[in-house]
Amino acid sequence: LDALRLLTDHVIARHHPDQIPGDALGLLNRVVEAQARQISRWMGVGFNHGVMNTDNMSIAGETIDYGPCAFLDAYHPDTVFSSIDQMGRYAYRNQPPVAQWNLAQLASSLLPIMADNPEDAVPEAQATVDAFQPLYQQAWAEVFRAKLGLADAQQDDPALATALLDAMAATRADFSQTFRALAETPSEAPLPAHIADDTTPLEDWRTRWTARLATEGATLSDRQPGMTRANPAIIPRNHRIEQAITAALQGDLAPFHALTEALTNPWQTAPDSPLRAAPAPGQEVAQTFCGT
Numbered sequence: 001l002d003a004l005r006l007l008t009d010h011v012i013a014r015h016h017p018d019q020i021p022g023d024a025l026g027l028l029n030r031v032v033e034a035q036a037r038q039i040s041r042w043m044g045v046g047f048n049h050g051v052m053n054t055d056n057m058s059i060a061g062e063t064i065d066y067g068p069c070a071f072l073d074a075y076h077p078d079t080v081f082s083s084i085d086q087m088g089r090y091a092y093r094n095q096p097p098v099a100q101w102n103l104a105q106l107a108s109s110l111l112p113i114m115a116d117n118p119e120d121a122v123p124e125a126q127a128t129v130d131a132f133q134p135l136y137q138q139a140w141a142e143v144f145r146a147k148l149g150l151a152d153a154q155q156d157d158p159a160l161a162t163a164l165l166d167a168m169a170a171t172r173a174d175f176s177q178t179f180r181a182l183a184e185t186p187s188e189a190p191l192p193a194h195i196a197d198d199t200t201p202l203e204d205w206r207t208r209w210t211a212r213l214a215t216e217g218a219t220l221s222d223r224q225p226g227m228t229r230a231n232p233a234i235i236p237r238n239h240r241i242e243q244a245i246t247a248a249l250q251g252d253l254a255p256f257h258a259l260t261e262a263l264t265n266p267w268q269t270a271p272d273s274p275l276r277a278a279p280a281p282g283q284e285v286a287q288t289f290c291g292t
Contacts, residue, residue: 005113015060024110025124032103032132034061039099040139043092044147045232046072046175050082050288052090052098054105068288071235073279074172075165081238081288096140100132146230147179148209149223152216160212167201174279176235178202182209183227187220232266234277238285 005022012019012027019026038061042049049056050068058064068082077093085091090098107125114121137158144161145153168178173196181191187210191199213219236259244256 001112004109008110008113011059022113024114025121025128028103028107028110028125028128029131031059031061031106032128033135035099035103036132036135037061037139038063039096040136040143042095043140044143044230045235046075046092048072048079048081048090048092049095050080050085050090051290052095052102054102057099057102059106067290070238070285070288072175073237073284075168075175075178076172077165077169081286083287083289096133096136099136100129103132104129143230146226148182149213149218149220149227150216151218151223154212154215157212160209163208164202164205167205168196171196171198171201173197173199173202176232177277177279179231180228180233180277182206183224183231229267233269234262234266236263237279238288239280242285 008024008027009021012021012023016027016030019030035057041047042063047063048070049063049065050070051065056065068084070081072079072092077091078088079092080088080090082090088094107129111118111121111125114125141153141158141161145151145157148157148161148164150157164178167173168175177192177195181195185191191202191206193199196202210220213223240255240259244259247253247255
């Protein structure tokens with residue numbers, strides 16, 4: 001218990017210095033808030049951590065353990081990359097509930113220093129863990145409003161974003177390219193055919209989205225600058241990473257340096273952006289591994 005108190009005070013001093021030393025419940029509150037923000041950002045860029053064990057979650061709310069993680073190409077909420085995840089526990093859609101489960105384990109470990117009788121601390125700890133879901137939903141809505149160029153919060157916005165994701169899943173739409181196309185395609189022009197197997201459901205949804213923008217007195221051109229800042233043009237796609245690793249094993253680090261340079265500003269378009277932004281031609285790297 002002495003070690004747990006020392007560690008808790010160290011974390012508070014390092015990451016939340018405005019908190020009262022020894023306030024384990026206050027720390028838990030901060031960690032829950034940080035994880036809600038972090039997971040919402042993962043979901044917003046189509047990031048799949050791949051192995052969200054409790055030891056691979058940072059108490060600082062940072063993304064760690066780069067191993068079997070990957071970014072989505074064709075969108076589907078059940079996408080799994082990690083070769084060791086045979087049951088889909090850490091699928092893209094499962095990241096929020098897994099994060100909450102992990103937070104519950106953290107709360108359990110802190111109970112002994114929350115009260116003289118750990119059982120007395122359970123109700124407040126449980127309430128703090130339960131707060132994750134509404135915090136996450138709020139953060140997720142903010143992320144997707146930015147991606148869709150929506151400035152005002154309206155009650156039906158999460159349903160609007162979910163409807164787009166459903167259409168994307170049905171048409172195997174590329175996650176990053178679809179959102180980028182929404183930001184860059186003039187409202188009078190059709191969406192690029194290459195972003196999905198069939199863009200008709202996306203066009204149908206686009207009509208609904210345009211009407212939603214109009215409720216704010218806005219047009220697509222008004223919101224395009226903000227949307228391009230919220231939707232990366234380039235992500236570290238698996239086939240590009242595979243190419244960089246293969247070349248590096250032969251002593252050629254040029255593909256690695258080119259990829260990392262492109263990723264320093266993924267929202268910016270460049271002459272080779274169409275090549276770098278494109279999914280794998282004809283094949284996808286469907287499995288990733290710890291240690292990559």
